[in-house]
Amino acid sequence: MPAGKQIEMYAGSYEMPNCNACGKQVTPGELSESFSCPKCKNARIWRCEGCKGKAKKYTCGKCGYEGK
Helix, strand or coil: CCCCCCCCCCCCCCCCCECCCCCCECCCCCCCEEEECCCCCCCEEEECHHHHHHCCCEECCCCCCEEC
16 A cells, blocks of 8 residues: 555444344354244344254244244
8 A cells, every 4th residue: 555545444333133032132253043024024033143053932023923
């Protein structure tokens, strides 16, 4: 890179999703899963690595659907 030239990095933020089963924040690199609600198709369901592995129940925040 030429001397005196600066690179501007994007300073935006991204809100990390929470697991719909336990409420824990889902972090990048975690073996989590994400899918559309099977009932309403309007909400995104997130399950952390732990809840996914234990097949814990989750609840859709939009329609209240409960699944495993």
